Amino acid sequence: MKKIVLVGYMGSGKTEIGKLLAKKILFPFYDLDFLIENEVQKSISELFSEKGEIYFRRIEHELFVKQIQKNESYVLSLGGGTPCYANNHLILQQEEVISIYLKASVSNLVERLSINKKKRPLVKDLDATEMHEFIAKHLFDRGFYYNQCKHVISVDDKSPTDVVEEIKKMLL
Numbered sequence: 001m002k003k004i005v006l007v008g009y010m011g012s013g014k015t016e017i018g019k020l021l022a023k024k025i026l027f028p029f030y031d032l033d034f035l036i037e038n039e040v041q042k043s044i045s046e047l048f049s050e051k052g053e054i055y056f057r058r059i060e061h062e063l064f065v066k067q068i069q070k071n072e073s074y075v076l077s078l079g080g081g082t083p084c085y086a087n088n089h090l091i092l093q094q095e096e097v098i099s100i101y102l103k104a105s106v107s108n109l110v111e112r113l114s115i116n117k118k119k120r121p122l123v124k125d126l127d128a129t130e131m132h133e134f135i136a137k138h139l140f141d142r143g144f145y146y147n148q149c150k151h152v153i154s155v156d157d158k159s160p161t162d163v164v165e166e167i168k169k170m171l172l
């Protein structure tokens with residue numbers, strides 16, 4: 001059984017690459033944000049604005065634990081903050097979990113997040129300069145958790161397909 005778990009900052013490509021990877025290796029695909037939205041019947045943005053981040057992190061932890069307890073192979077894309085709260089990073093150390101950190105540079109993240117930041121409450125109100133400063137510090141703070149992953153793949157200047165092929169080779 002292989003539980004392939006994608007980790008990384010907002011905009012690193014967890015959702016897009018997870019979906020593509022699952023399709024390529026014929027695994028079920030789960031996205032933790034989607035599981036949360038389905039559970040509470042609200043968007044992530046609505047959840048943050050109506051219930052606040054602490055409530056979001058509780059739901060995020062509960063659904064992460066529930067998903068990781070499923071005895072099946074799958075690809076699971078986390079949210080950018082998942083490993084950083086409620087000791088969730090310790091779950092990534094479980095034997096059947098193949099955790100992969102999709103590592104992106106600050107400039108690449110700013111470029112990608114600027115395309116569609118409205119759905120990301122933590123950066124939706126930042127301009128390009130503010131976003132660069134915010135992400136640089138946030139990425140530094142979160143590096144400890146992201147680097148607990150068993151594998152690290154740089155995603156800078158690589159297409160989603162390139163990254164998926166690299167992950168497939170690594171899984172062999």
Ligand SMILES: Nc1ncnc2c1ncn2[C@@H]1O[C@H](COP(=O)(O)OP(=O)(O)O)[C@@H](O)[C@H]1O
Pocket residue numbers: 008009010011012013014015016017077112113115116155158159160163
């Ligand atoms: N390797 C890549 N190269 C270029 N753009 C990418 C790549 N991976 C993802 N993207 C784009 O970056 C944005 C964020 O991707 P997404 O999968 O939502 O990231 P995450 O789930 O990590 O926040 C989307 O617009 C997506 O199309």
Ligand SMILES: O=C(O)C1=C[C@@H](OP(=O)(O)O)[C@@H](O)[C@H](O)C1
Pocket residue numbers: 008009010011014015033044078079080081082119120121122
């Ligand atoms: O970095 C974070 O704390 C968050 C990342 C988001 O997921 P993506 O990384 O898929 O955007 C989502 O869980 C929420 O906006 C919080």
Ligand SMILES: [Mg+2]
Pocket residue numbers: 014015016033077078079
């Ligand atoms: Mg995502």
